[in-house]
Amino acid sequence: MRVQILKDFVKQHFPSTQLLDYALEVEKITTSKKPNLILNVDGFIGVSFVDLLRTCGGFTRDEADEFVEIGALNGIFVLGRSMGFIGHYLDQKRLKQGLYRHPWDDISYVLPEHMSM
Numbered sequence: 001m002r003v004q005i006l007k008d009f010v011k012q013h014f015p016s017t018q019l020l021d022y023a024l025e026v027e028k029i030t031t032s033k034k035p036n037l038i039l040n041v042d043g044f045i046g047v048s049f050v051d052l053l054r055t056c057g058g059f060t061r062d063e064a065d066e067f068v069e070i071g072a073l074n075g076i077f078v079l080g081r082s083m084g085f086i087g088h089y090l091d092q093k094r095l096k097q098g099l100y101r102h103p104w105d106d107i108s109y110v111l112p113e114h115m116s117m
Helices: 002-013 018-033 041-055 061-069 072-094
Strands: none
Touching: 002 018, 002 041, 018 041, 041 061, 041 072, 061 072
């Protein structure tokens, strides 16, 4: 649903969606092979960001490509994750709840080569 909301927004407001259109065509092929090979939110934002950089008029094609090459998308991904983490932290403080810890025995495992130890 999040991808659909973003898609509607991008299609309505971005000057061009050439890369997004390509990614959506690729998604049709990948999901026909395996249903979970979807264009997820992170991928959608990444490809849409490149569409916007290249067509917003604020950058030349070379400048837009340089932003991609130097890792601007990684920076935006980290920023988004950091904002989410801060939001969760503040919510837990507001609700006077501790940080959630998943039960250790549910996530720990022993590899076969370590069983003889």
